[in-house]
Amino acid sequence: MGVQSNFKKDLQKEKELAVYLDSLYKTHLKKYTTQRVLNYKKQLQGIDVLFTHNETQETYKIDEKAQLDYIGEDLPTFAFEINYIKNDSLKKGWLFDTSKTTQFYALITAIYKDEPNKFTSCKITLVNRKKLIALLKSKKITQDVLCNYLENEHKTYGKIIIKELHNYREGYLYFSSKNKAESPLNLILKLDYLIQKGVAKRLI
Template sequence: MTESKYAKNKEDERIVGEFLDKYFYPIIEKKYMNKINNIERNYDVSKQNKGVDVILESKGGSLINIDEKTATDYFNENIPTFVLEISFLKDNVLKEGWLFGNKYSDTDTYLFCWGWKEDANKDLSVENIKHIEAYSIRKSKLQKLLDDKYDLNKYNYKKKAELAIDEINELSNDEKVFLKGNKGPRWNISRQLDEEPINLVTPKHLLKQVTKTIFNINKHEVKIKEL
């Protein structure tokens, strides 16, 4: 990933996190005060690198490590998918992505976010975020879904990513390579980025099958839908 693109994505993620800290987590703490003792943002870089953005402490004392993931490049586009990082290239070597990689094993729950801005023509800022839709998904359940439905798991994901790269390289630009059959999650290589991440573009309706709660967040309220 180019340095400028990486820096922009990190800054956008920081802005979304600040929005959630102000308009989401305090509401959730109050709503579930009989279950939640505390919610804190993690500022320990070593933990952040292991996939921990926020730590939720339950009343029983157990900790839930939350990894916030936001489609920052697609604000206001209402996309029906979310990108799951499977692998990426570094020095022409295939490395582990955040979904299956051991490096990110501290993550318990993902918060997948789609966003809308007040003014689509202005830069992203806390004040310019109008609405965030967030799916709360247990990492273990998402991995199980992909294993059960598509035979993709932590033991074979690198090999399947390698095969997908070969298949994509042989096809024309408008052809798609799906994980299975001709629908559902499809492989994508972000060639415009230096590290060329190999991702699964995954339909929201599939993610919804393992979503525990959907949150619709704006500056005035948080709507909660338990699934």
């Protein structure tokens, strides 16, 4: 039996998490007004929430990415999607997708449900997408470079060490061909590394 996509189940979890996140934004973002985006077209452009500064009225487009497969775990890394398979066709992942208008990723980690059907805590790390892409580019990490690693390794599953990153302190590639229906190729990056490099900061 092949791996079944958990898309519908994930969608329900995302809806439940969104309610919890909105309450956190209201509590912790005193200088901003937040608005959840319900327009499907805008969501496809990589916009889940808008943060508007109360004084300057400048608005930022936020794409929420949550580790919903790891509820109850506090991982030090996050998976940035490079590509995936849909309908037997290779698609570009969200990290290097130029059709996305995302300005910041809100990475939701350490998600806990200490009560039935209720999220009770999490961490939120904001990543400046433009700065992240620039950091990767400075290390000669591009979509093509990462895809070439997969081709050259002839790997069907698992971790791929790349010379551009220290695999313990910075990151590595991971090909999820067995446990994910979409068989994504992800760039796994250490959150502390991103914070240290000034492209990310802990919000909560």
